[in-house]
Amino acid sequence: MEKVNEGDLDWQTYDRESATFRRKELGAAVDADDLGCSLYELPAGERSWPYHYHTANEEAVYVLAGAGQLRASDGTHDLRAGDFVTLPADESGGHRIVNDGDEPLRYLMVSTMTEPDVTIYPEMGKFGVYVGSPPGGREERAFEGYYSMQDEVEYWPADEDGD
DSSP: OOOGGGGOOOEEEETTTTTEEEEEEEEHHHSSSSSSEEEEOOOOOOOOSSSSSEOOOOOOEEEEEEEEEEETTEEEEEETTTTTEEEEGGGGGEEEOOOOSSSEEEEEEEEEOSSSEEEEEETEEEEEEEESSSSTTOOOOOOOEEETTTOOSSSOOOOOOOO
16 A cells, blocks of 8 residues: 655646646656556636547546636636546547636546557647557656647558559
């Protein structure tokens, strides 16, 4: 058994043009292999990671404090303390969390840690590939990258004669 108190962990701050939040990686702190868990805090008026879904990793959100919204594949849903939401590993699990309230929004994000994984960002027109360590994983990856969904190529080169 491994144990950690979140108060003993430092916040990691993420501040991008469309996302500002703080995160404590609880699962990483106890070297969990197959289960990820992070504590998030979104300031009022801010958003989490861009809208996305995973093809191999199921996620779940448990709201600890505050209120906000979950942008999901089937629309926007209110979130408040005590809510638990599952996000399947497919397009129906698409999500982004938004704090449209006046107080910080604190929640746990739990995830399976399956690899390889492809994460789709439909609004950004790109996808991410992770091999050797899942998204949020701590191990070195054999392959990873982000790619435009418009950059489709043929399986066989055009000049290939098939021999």
